Amino acid sequence: MPMNLTGQTALVTGSTAGIGRATALLLAAAGATVIVSGRDADRGNDTVAEIIDDGGRARFVAADLTDLGSLRGLAEAAGPVDVLVNNAAVQPLSPAISQDIESFDIAVAVNLRAPYFLTAALAPAMIARGSGSIVNVSSMTATTAMAGVSAYTATKAALEALTRSWAAEFGPTGVRVNAVAPGPTRTETVLSGAAAAFGEDGEARLGALTLFGRMAEPSEIAEVILFLADDRSSYLTGAVIAADAGRTAA
Ligand SMILES: NC(=O)c1ccc[n+]([C@@H]2O[C@H](COP(=O)([O-])OP(=O)(O)OC[C@H]3O[C@@H](n4cnc5c(N)ncnc54)[C@H](OP(=O)(O)O)[C@@H]3O)[C@@H](O)[C@H]2O)c1
Numbered sequence: 001m002p003m004n005l006t007g008q009t010a011l012v013t014g015s016t017a018g019i020g021r022a023t024a025l026l027l028a029a030a031g032a033t034v035i036v037s038g039r040d041a042d043r044g045n046d047t048v049a050e051i052i053d054d055g056g057r058a059r060f061v062a063a064d065l066t067d068l069g070s071l072r073g074l075a076e077a078a079g080p081v082d083v084l085v086n087n088a089a090v091q092p093l094s095p096a097i098s099q100d101i102e103s104f105d106i107a108v109a110v111n112l113r114a115p116y117f118l119t120a121a122l123a124p125a126m127i128a129r130g131s132g133s134i135v136n137v138s139s140m141t142a143t144t145a146m147a148g149v150s151a152y153t154a155t156k157a158a159l160e161a162l163t164r165s166w167a168a169e170f171g172p173t174g175v176r177v178n179a180v181a182p183g184p185t186r187t188e189t190v191l192s193g194a195a196a197a198f199g200e201d202g203e204a205r206l207g208a209l210t211l212f213g214r215m216a217e218p219s220e221i222a223e224v225i226l227f228l229a230d231d232r233s234s235y236l237t238g239a240v241i242a243a244d245a246g247r248t249a250a
Helices: 018-029 041-053 068-078 101-129 150-173 188-192 202-207 218-229
Strands: 009-012 033-038 057-062 083-086 132-137 175-182 240-243
Touching (some): 009 018, 009 068, 018 041, 033 041, 083 218, 101 132, 101 150, 101 175, 132 150, 132 218
Parallel strands (some): 033 057
């Protein structure tokens, strides 16, 4: 059975770049109408244009997820959705002893508060229809210690806890909630941020954390999100799928 999201609407937060962009492209290729979102309209419209060029359906809705008014506007502009991918996140790179409060608060707002209230806004229509799939994008660092990213890892561990709690709340209604926890993935932000912080050979060193000895391509993570969005994963809820080339298994 091929992945088939024809007739469904999917909202992917943070789909102006990286894993979110790759996810928007795959969901659209599977037939979904995709709502692309982020702050950067140029990059958002680029994602939409690529989907439309490929024969798919998409539109861009700008939103700054640090702002609750903007988040409400996104939920209203999206309307009822069948698939919600809570993907947008920021990663403050700092040891705990020098973590500034502003970046900490932004990480909590984007990585935790926004998925919480976006889900709260969009789940009621899914519950009323008796179906829907919510996919949270976590990180291997929610379960594997890494120095210098503790604020980020705390938000991701909380998101995994929410995945289980929401699965319990929504499961009886037919709405599934799962998470994917990626390993190091070749997105611009990570190549210029975390990988660069590891030094000149940062990409190789991040890749070496995994059993495959390499970083993931964004599309390799997006494939897992697509599977969780689609009915082919119909017996999965409350699951966190480790897409990390064995990092957390080893
Ligand atoms: N890449 C990795 O190695 C890796 C590993 C584990 C987990 N993850 C997780 O995978 C997800 C995607 O990561 P990525 O590397 O693809 O990220 P990325 O390339 O940095 O993209 C982040 C996305 O989030 C959006 N975003 C950031 N701040 C926002 C805000 N205030 N309001 C609205 N949107 C905002 C950005 O859009 P705008 O700039 O347009 O606002 C962008 O589309 C994240 O949840 C991340 O934690 C990534």
